[in-house]
Amino acid sequence: MLDKYERPKREEKEALKAEIKELRARLIExxxxxxxxxxxxxxxxxxxxxAGKGSLINELISEIDPRFYNVTSPQVLxxxxxxxxxxxQYAAAIxxxxxxxxxxxxxxxGAVRKYxxxxxxxxxxxxxxxxxxxxxRQLRDAGYIVLKLFLHIGEKEQRKRLTELKEDYETEWxxxxxxxxxxxxxxxxLETYDGFMEKTDDLIRWHVLDGENGRQAxxxxxxxxxxxxxxxxxxxxxxxxxxxxxxxxLTMPKLSEVDLSPVIEEEEYKEELxxxxxxxxxxxxxxxxxxxxxxxxxxxxxxxxxxxxxRRIAYPLDPRGFDVKPIASxxxxxxxxxxxxxxxxxLPRSGHxxxxxxxxxxxxxxxxxxxxxxxxxxxRAYNEIxxxxRQLxxxxxxxxxxxxxxxxDEQLAxxxxxxxxxxxxxxxxxxxxxxREKWPQxxxxxxxxxxxxxxxxxxxxxxxxNDKKYARIRTLRIVVxxxxxxxxxxxxxxxx
Amino acid sequence: MLDKYERPKREEKEALKAEIKELRARLIExxxxxxxxxxxxxxxxxxxxxAGKGSLINELISEIDPRFYNVTSPQVLxxxxxxxxxxxQYAAAIxxxxxxxxxxxxxxxGAVRKYxxxxxxxxxxxxxxxxxxxxxRQLRDAGYIVLKLFLHIGEKEQRKRLTELKEDYETEWxxxxxxxxxxxxxxxxLETYDGFMEKTDDLIRWHVLDGENGRQAxxxxxxxxxxxxxxxxxxxxxxxxxxxxxxxxLTMPKLSEVDLSPVIEEEEYKEELxxxxxxxxxxxxxxxxxxxxxxxxxxxxxxxxxxxxxRRIAYPLDPRGFDVKPIASxxxxxxxxxxxxxxxxxLPRSGHxxxxxxxxxxxxxxxxxxxxxxxxxxxRAYNEIxxxxRQLxxxxxxxxxxxxxxxxDEQLAxxxxxxxxxxxxxxxxxxxxxxREKWPQxxxxxxxxxxxxxxxxxxxxxxxxNDKKYARIRTLRIVVxxxxxxxxxxxxxxxx
Numbered sequence: 001m002l003d004k005y006e007r008p009k010r011e012e013k014e015a016l017k018a019e020i021k022e023l024r025a026r027l028i029e030x031x032x033x034x035x036x037x038x039x040x041x042x043x044x045x046x047x048x049x050x051a052g053k054g055s056l057i058n059e060l061i062s063e064i065d066p067r068f069y070n071v072t073s074p075q076v077l078x079x080x081x082x083x084x085x086x087x088x089q090y091a092a093a094i095x096x097x098x099x100x101x102x103x104x105x106x107x108x109x110g111a112v113r114k115y116x117x118x119x120x121x122x123x124x125x126x127x128x129x130x131x132x133x134x135x136x137r138q139l140r141d142a143g144y145i146v147l148k149l150f151l152h153i154g155e156k157e158q159r160k161r162l163t164e165l166k167e168d169y170e171t172e173w174x175x176x177x178x179x180x181x182x183x184x185x186x187x188x189x190l191e192t193y194d195g196f197m198e199k200t201d202d203l204i205r206w207h208v209l210d211g212e213n214g215r216q217a218x219x220x221x222x223x224x225x226x227x228x229x230x231x232x233x234x235x236x237x238x239x240x241x242x243x244x245x246x247x248x249x250l251t252m253p254k255l256s257e258v259d260l261s262p263v264i265e266e267e268e269y270k271e272e273l274x275x276x277x278x279x280x281x282x283x284x285x286x287x288x289x290x291x292x293x294x295x296x297x298x299x300x301x302x303x304x305x306x307x308x309x310x311r312r313i314a315y316p317l318d319p320r321g322f323d324v325k326p327i328a329s330x331x332x333x334x335x336x337x338x339x340x341x342x343x344x345x346x347l348p349r350s351g352h353x354x355x356x357x358x359x360x361x362x363x364x365x366x367x368x369x370x371x372x373x374x375x376x377x378x379x380r381a382y383n384e385i386x387x388x389x390r391q392l393x394x395x396x397x398x399x400x401x402x403x404x405x406x407x408x409d410e411q412l413a414x415x416x417x418x419x420x421x422x423x424x425x426x427x428x429x430x431x432x433x434x435x436r437e438k439w440p441q442x443x444x445x446x447x448x449x450x451x452x453x454x455x456x457x458x459x460x461x462x463x464x465x466n467d468k469k470y471a472r473i474r475t476l477r478i479v480v481x482x483x484x485x486x487x488x489x490x491x492x493x494x495x496x
Numbered sequence: 497m498l499d500k501y502e503r504p505k506r507e508e509k510e511a512l513k514a515e516i517k518e519l520r521a522r523l524i525e526x527x528x529x530x531x532x533x534x535x536x537x538x539x540x541x542x543x544x545x546x547a548g549k550g551s552l553i554n555e556l557i558s559e560i561d562p563r564f565y566n567v568t569s570p571q572v573l574x575x576x577x578x579x580x581x582x583x584x585q586y587a588a589a590i591x592x593x594x595x596x597x598x599x600x601x602x603x604x605x606g607a608v609r610k611y612x613x614x615x616x617x618x619x620x621x622x623x624x625x626x627x628x629x630x631x632x633r634q635l636r637d638a639g640y641i642v643l644k645l646f647l648h649i650g651e652k653e654q655r656k657r658l659t660e661l662k663e664d665y666e667t668e669w670x671x672x673x674x675x676x677x678x679x680x681x682x683x684x685x686l687e688t689y690d691g692f693m694e695k696t697d698d699l700i701r702w703h704v705l706d707g708e709n710g711r712q713a714x715x716x717x718x719x720x721x722x723x724x725x726x727x728x729x730x731x732x733x734x735x736x737x738x739x740x741x742x743x744x745x746l747t748m749p750k751l752s753e754v755d756l757s758p759v760i761e762e763e764e765y766k767e768e769l770x771x772x773x774x775x776x777x778x779x780x781x782x783x784x785x786x787x788x789x790x791x792x793x794x795x796x797x798x799x800x801x802x803x804x805x806x807r808r809i810a811y812p813l814d815p816r817g818f819d820v821k822p823i824a825s826x827x828x829x830x831x832x833x834x835x836x837x838x839x840x841x842x843l844p845r846s847g848h849x850x851x852x853x854x855x856x857x858x859x860x861x862x863x864x865x866x867x868x869x870x871x872x873x874x875x876r877a878y879n880e881i882x883x884x885x886r887q888l889x890x891x892x893x894x895x896x897x898x899x900x901x902x903x904x905d906e907q908l909a910x911x912x913x914x915x916x917x918x919x920x921x922x923x924x925x926x927x928x929x930x931x932r933e934k935w936p937q938x939x940x941x942x943x944x945x946x947x948x949x950x951x952x953x954x955x956x957x958x959x960x961x962n963d964k965k966y967a968r969i970r971t972l973r974i975v976v977x978x979x980x981x982x983x984x985x986x987x988x989x990x991x992x
Contacts (some may be wrong), residue, residue: 057815066806066820066853073816104816146661170778173785282666289669310562318570319553320600324562333827357562399845 023222038097047151049179051211085395096336141240281316291351300404322353389458399458518720534593543647545675547707581891592832637736663769787847796900799910818849885954895954
């Protein structure tokens with residue numbers, strides 16, 4: 001892409017000026033239409049140090065209503081200081097419906113710089129490229145307009161600009177060590193940028209702009225943006241077809257095949273609870289110290305005992321190092337973004353344990369059954385979730401998913417008990433009874449969900465919960481075993 | 497407080513256990529009532545290193561529904577790495593209505609540790625104590641239950657615990673250099689903690705708990721919490737009376753006294769715009785480099801030209817270093833917290849310029865006039881805002897506030913023009929016409945607002961905006977002058 005790049009001829013100044021003026025007026029006209037049709041627009045501006053990314057973005061926004069756009073400038077932290085998964089900061093910054101977000105460099109710079117710094121291995125780098133393709137596809141399928149620009153300048157021009165910046169007292173500090181290093185390694189960067197763009201060009205195309213002709217670059221960027229918006233406005237918001245990668249899946253039983261009879265004796269329960277909680281507390285120290293992220297996902301029938309189960313896990317943990325995230329219906333600002341956004345922004349720092357009390361699986365259960373999303377949306381979600389979870393485990397996270405399973409008789413008994421106990425009445429609502437009527441439909445959805453998303457890296461566990469105490473011990477054991485294993489592997493891989 | 501502290505006698509184990517069980521049951525009963533009455537509860541747990549703050553919090557939460565509480569563990573960053581005002585992380589973490597937030601150490605530790613590290617001067621330390629008192633009062637007045645605990649252990653006990661932690665491989669890493677330093681300086685810390693508590697004990701009292709008797713501390717904390725909640729439930733959510741500190745105020749004209757006739761010639765406008773924007777761009781470099789935070793607040797009549805004015809300021813700025821924050825009506829999760837929360841969480845990092853397109857002053861204008869808050873709420877807000885802004889300028893921020901002023905005839909002309917220009921129609925809504933009918937009421941509110949909140953550190957500027965171009969040049973000049981001054985002062989104070 002870059003090695004075959006032919007710099008366009010310098011164009012006439014007056015004509016360019018008129019063209020830019022015209023395009024800006026078009027963009028202003030589009031503003032309101034974009035808002036009305038709730039189109040989210042993401043403009044990624046990548047490019048060389050000193051290529052003028054900042055100035056380009058400034059020219060693009062100069063006449064747009066400030067309520068209509070935002071600019072984000074993601075930092076590239078050294079990997080040792082990084083506490084979140086690779087895509088975290090990019091995913092957290094996606095625009096909401098009806099707005100434009102400009103990325104002043106983004107995931108390409110993040111991946112390439114760390115790779116060339118040897119901060120990540122080439123196998124990690126490959127995984128990041130895969131993650132980028134997944135991320136971009138998920139955005140496109142959710143109706144996002146994604147425009148990817150690369151601002152290109154030659155080696156000579158970069159030297160000239162860096163030298164000028166360094167010579168002026170007021171701008172000297174803007175030239176970082178990393179910029180100078182990039183310049184020394186210009187050819188290596190050229191090849192790597194080029195390779196990255198080739199590997200991420202299939203779904204959403206890259207556009208190389210000439211950073212040596214600032215006005216032309218502005219005109220070209222405006223033209224591309226206006227065209228993309230026009231196309232989206234005339235075609236309507238895109239809603240992607242389900243995409244299916246063959247994730248290696250574990251064979252899982254259907255809910256109806258699960259034997260719910262297991263119970264535990266009171267004495268064994270007490271002993272095991274004490275032993276497992278003690279061990280979990282010890283492991284939490286190691287997890288925290290070694291910065292292993294842990295994500296525990298709780299789903300299950302109403303009244304299956306999620307709350308009590310979570311409390312038994314949380315009890316031995318140091319509150320500095322864990323968090324319970326209860327997931328309710330999405331708020332307006334959450335509904336205004338791709339559905340995984342509200343989970344991306346709730347991810348724990350590395351070394352922390354995060355317990356999700358209900359999760360992103362709402363998409364393929366309640367949202368599917370209540371019609372809160374389209375059929376394409378939830379059909380797509382199985383694969384999107386598998387990708388999301390793989391990105392989490394690639395980051396090094398332990399991801400465990402629990403389906404708290406009871407039968408209909410047990411649920412009825414618990415509902416009735418709740419209604420009859422004054423201090424528990426708040427736990428039972430009309431909605432619980434309505435959901436109960438839809439048990440068969442939910443069972444179909446849950447069976448499909450477990451079958452399609454029980455990957456080796458992020459497995460489902462169906463927890464027999466007719467006996468609450470049995471369920472608690474079983475969950476604790478699974479968590480303790482998984483953490484033991486993660487700590488051992490961590491030591492084996494020499495990461496400690 | 498600590499120097500007069502007499503350690504309570506160790507109590508009988510079985511009786512304590514029963515008491516704790518009873519109190520936990522009470523807390524569980526209170527859960528739903530707290531939720532229903534939308535009470536927000538903040539529990540601050542301060543104390544010595546190795547005093548057992550984490551374990552105490554764990555015992556407090558062990559039976560609470562996870563949807564009902566959260567734990568935050570604020571970090572104390574070295575001042576040189578600190579990019580936000582002192583109270584930022586504590587203010588960002590306040591609980592929402594109906595929930596409990598536990599602070600695993602908080603503003604006392606933040607202030608004391610930095611002071612003893614000589615990271616801040618004693619004058620800064622005093623300002624932080626003042627800010628803490630303001631912060632706590634604001635929370636109390638907004639109906640927050642605030643419980644402040646200090647977990648106390650003696651010097652000998654601390655030595656024993658730190659030694660034990662260090663001797664065990666799995667816990668060794670938990671003892672930080674700072675902990676050991678605190679232990680060496682035990683007496684200095686004792687005096688400083690003590691002094692801090694004395695100076696922040698008037699509004700909301702401190703409770704010292706015995707960290708050497710873990711179970712007793714748990715019982716005492718539970719007792720205090722249950723009692724506070726009971727009191728609040730029976731008295732109803734507190735709504736504080738207006739409190740008035742005598743901030744030194746600038747003498748400001750009433751809106752009706754402002755001469756709106758000034759205009760600017762086209763030629764002068766173009767020259768000045770160019771010159772001022774160039775200078776602003778240069779100053780932005782300095783601001784960014786010296787990490788001076790800048791907060792520009794825009795308020796004004798509908799159609800007064802805020803958007804165009806903001807664009808002229810933003811144009812020369814590097815998008816990496818500024819952000820426009822449009823303020824719309826609060827979302828549900830924002831309404832569920834003290835009203836300044838949504839502004840705390842939008843503050844810029846130091847070195848960045850943040851332009852608020854409408855601000856926290858909505859409280860004393862639209863919220864006052866439309867009855868979105870109580871009279872006490874908006875009456876209190878003048879002082880609360882003065883305190884908030886002083887905390888910002890104490891942090892080193894430049895805070896400038898603009899009232900874009902036009903007269904009713906000019907507004908009518910602009911409304912009509914908007915309605916007649918197709919691509920501008922979206923800018924005018926039914927609400928604008930309704931607001932226009934309330935011009936006299938708004939004028940009273942605006943006059944009162946400007947009179948009561950034009951402090952020397954965060955002044956209001958009434959911008960004559962009948963001529964938009966005149967208004968832009970005037971605003972640009974004010975910003976440029978203020979930034980020139982801030983850069984000079986910064987150099988003079990030897991902070992560069």
